[in-house]
Amino acid sequence: xxxxxxxxxxxGQFSFLPDLTDAQLKAQIAYALKNNWAVSVEYTDDPHPRNxxxxxxxxxMFDLKDPAGIVAEINECKKTFPRHYxxxxxxxxxxxxxxxxxxxxxxxxxxxxxxxxxxxxxxGRSQGYTIRSYATLKPExxxx
Amino acid sequence: xxxxxxxxxxxxxRPAGPIDLKLMMKDSGVSxxxxxxxxxxxxxxxxxxxxRETAALLMxxxxxxxxxxANTPPTLHMSFTxxxxxxxxxxxxxxxxxxxxxxxxxxxxxxTVTRDxxxxxxxxxxxxxxxxALKKAMGGVLFIDEAYYLYRPENERDxxxxxxxxxxxxxxxxxxxxxxxxxxxADRMARFFxxxxxxxxxxxxxxxxxxxNDAELLxxxxxxxxxxxxxxxxxAKKAMAEYVTLRRKQPHFANARSVRNALDRARLRQxxxxxxxxxxxxxxxxxxxxxxxxxxxxxxxxxxxxxxxSPRG
Numbered sequence: 001x002x003x004x005x006x007x008x009x010x011x012g013q014f015s016f017l018p019d020l021t022d023a024q025l026k027a028q029i030a031y032a033l034k035n036n037w038a039v040s041v042e043y044t045d046d047p048h049p050r051n052x053x054x055x056x057x058x059x060x061m062f063d064l065k066d067p068a069g070i071v072a073e074i075n076e077c078k079k080t081f082p083r084h085y086x087x088x089x090x091x092x093x094x095x096x097x098x099x100x101x102x103x104x105x106x107x108x109x110x111x112x113x114x115x116x117x118x119x120x121x122x123x124g125r126s127q128g129y130t131i132r133s134y135a136t137l138k139p140e141x142x143x144x
Numbered sequence: 145x146x147x148x149x150x151x152x153x154x155x156x157x158r159p160a161g162p163i164d165l166k167l168m169m170k171d172s173g174v175s176x177x178x179x180x181x182x183x184x185x186x187x188x189x190x191x192x193x194x195x196r197e198t199a200a201l202l203m204x205x206x207x208x209x210x211x212x213x214a215n216t217p218p219t220l221h222m223s224f225t226x227x228x229x230x231x232x233x234x235x236x237x238x239x240x241x242x243x244x245x246x247x248x249x250x251x252x253x254x255x256t257v258t259r260d261x262x263x264x265x266x267x268x269x270x271x272x273x274x275x276x277a278l279k280k281a282m283g284g285v286l287f288i289d290e291a292y293y294l295y296r297p298e299n300e301r302d303x304x305x306x307x308x309x310x311x312x313x314x315x316x317x318x319x320x321x322x323x324x325x326x327x328x329x330a331d332r333m334a335r336f337f338x339x340x341x342x343x344x345x346x347x348x349x350x351x352x353x354x355x356x357n358d359a360e361l362l363x364x365x366x367x368x369x370x371x372x373x374x375x376x377x378x379x380a381k382k383a384m385a386e387y388v389t390l391r392r393k394q395p396h397f398a399n400a401r402s403v404r405n406a407l408d409r410a411r412l413r414q415x416x417x418x419x420x421x422x423x424x425x426x427x428x429x430x431x432x433x434x435x436x437x438x439x440x441x442x443x444x445x446x447x448x449x450x451x452x453x454s455p456r457g
Contacts, residue, residue, distance in 0.1 A: 058272070065251045066283020068321035073279070 007114045009047045012087060012103040022071070025088075025106060029067035032090035037101055038062045039070050040091065041077050043084045045143045047112070047133050057081075060091060074106055083109045083144040109135075109144035163207045165200075173245045174199055181238055186367065187360035188231060194351050195235070195242070202246045219348035220248060220323045221315055223291075223337075225330040226353025229399030232327045233289065235353075239325065240285040249323055255281035259293040262307040270303040274310045282321050291326035292336035308340060315346050356399050361388045365403045369433065374411070379435035390443050406441060413437040 010016055020028065032039050040060035044051060057077040061070055070088075077086050086107035089100050113134035120128040135143040169175045178199060181192060201218065208214040220243065224232040237254055244252035257277050264270035278286065288294070288311075296302040315324050326343075328336070330352065337344040356364065362385050369375055376384060384406075391402055414437045418425050 061279060063280055064282070065253050065280070066321070068250075068318065069279030069282035072282075072318070 007112050009085070009105070009108065009112055011047075011049060012105055014104050020104075020106065025074070026067045026071060028102070028104070029070050029088070032102055033064060033067060035090075035092070035101070037090035037092050039064070040089050041070075041073055041086065042089060043077060043081045043086045043107075045081075045084045045109075045140060046136055047085060048131070048136065054085075054087065057086070062093075078107050081107075085109070111144070163210075165203055165207065168207065169199075169203055172203075172247075174203065174242060177238060177242045177245060181235075184367075185231060185234065186363045187356050188235075188353065191231075191235060191351055191353055194349065195239070198349060199242060199246070202243075202248060206246060217248065217319065219319070219346065221347045222323075222325045223333065223347045223350045224325060224327040224353060225333045225350065227329060227355055227399060229401030229403075230353035230355060231400060232353055233287070235351075236285065236287045236325050236327065240323075243285065243323060249284050250321075251283040253281075253284040254287050255284065256287045256289060257281075258289050259304065262288075262294065262311075263303050265303075267303075270306045271310060274307045278310070278314050278322065282318075285323045285325055288324065288326045290328045292328050292332040295336055295339055297339060308343065312342050312346060358385065358388050358392070361399065361403050364400050365407055368404060368407055374431055374433055376433050376438075377435065380410075380433050380438055383435040383438040387438055387441060387443055394443065406438070406443075407433075409441065410437040413440045 008015070014020060029039055038060045041057040042054035043057055044054040057080075058073060061073070064070065074086070074088060084107065085105055087103055087105045090102035092099060092101045115131040115133050118130045118132060120130065122128050178196060181195065185192070205214060205218055209217075222239070224236065226232055233256070240249065240254040241252055243249045255277065261277050262270070262274045264273045294304040294308055296304055311324065314322060326333070326347070362381070365384055365388075366376060366381075387406060388403070391397060391406070396402075410433050414433050417434070417437065418429060
């Protein structure tokens with residue numbers, strides 16, 4: 001996107017920062033575990049901001065005490081989908097809350113082509129806008 | 145690894161001059177754990193010696209690491225072998241505490257698993273199940289009780305082998321993240337190691353738990369009673385000593401576990417005795433186990449017939 005130098009998709013936490021180092025990633029996960037949040041790993045190759053529901057990689061990990069297990073899972077996901085977007089989510093399962101509390105991207109394709117703004121003429125010459133990722137012109141699995 | 149060091153309990157010190165190991169031991173709280181071990185566990189002298197030796201080795205290793213003399217951590221995986229009821233699980237718990245205080249594991253927790261938690265029921269079920277258990281134990285100690293059940297040579301399509309392979313891989317590659325303790329009866333464990341040589345070679349210390357003698361078992365029974373605010377009357381103590389001697393000769397003798405079960409049944413008999421008596425009970429009555437409560441056991445009457453009692457329970 002134009003305002004986003006480096007053409008990086010910015011979704012979730014830390015997305016304007018350089019990629020997290022392993023130690024930083026571990027510290028973030030340790031923070032989630034300290035709060036008893038269940039951490040899960042998800043991936044997708046559709047970077048559209050309205051694409052909220054990504055594919056789950058394995059089950060959400062409840063009852064863990066140490067980030068090492070989750071980091072291993074993330075690394076495995078990276079190995080399986082090296083050119084997909086991979087995000088880590090923390091889920092607060094407290095009754096009445098039951099929603100994600102953290103979400104950040106840990107893996108992204110080397111080259112992100114960005115988005116095309118499309119203008120649509122609607123009734124009464126009003127104009128609508130939509131965005132479309134250049135990557136999604138190709139079918140799923142062949143995008144990056 | 146700066147972040148990882150933050151989560152360990154004792155901050156590594158970096159003294160320039162000579163290091164006082166005794167002081168270091170005290171500061172890290174390791175001597176507290178060892179003293180507790182001595183105080184709360186009856187008998188088990190060889191086990192305690194081995195644990196002290198291991199603690200000393202780890203202590204020295206840490207001092208060497210602080211000075212930059214060593215960089216490969218020692219193999220911490222252990223195997224506990226011994227008859228039922230000799231305190232393997234209890235010692236494993238203390239071991240987790242010890243390793244945590246020494247800074248070799250990040251979390252002071254112990255995850256106990258058996259075959260059921262690791263091995264799946266159909267193809268493709270085992271790997272996720274084993275990994276799940278491993279993930280839960282990460283950063284702490286994974287205690288595999290009756291580990292020899294993992295390997296079933298009589299069934300060549302058993303999925304246990306798959307679990308063993310995943311375990312071995314993690315034991316080798318993630319030594320910083322996980323300590324595995326396998327436990328089981330000595331003879332079956334020996335057979336298990338013979339058929340899985342990879343397992344034996346990845347285990348640093350093999351600790352053998354000896355059986356308790358009669359005096360130790362009596363001491364254990366008193367300790368157990370004290371923990372639950374009961375005490376044995378002098379006559380009951382004598383009966384208990386007799387019980388231990390007789391019980392040992394019978395099948396399915398499980399050391400401290402047999403003692404615990406006997407005491408549970410004695411409590412039942414005590415409750416019934418108090419209930420049946422017409423007198424009002426005093427606090428002293430509620431706390432005292434009498435000789436009759438123990439002499440009521442089958443062990444004294446049937447002379448050997450305790451069929452149906454499993455060695456584990």
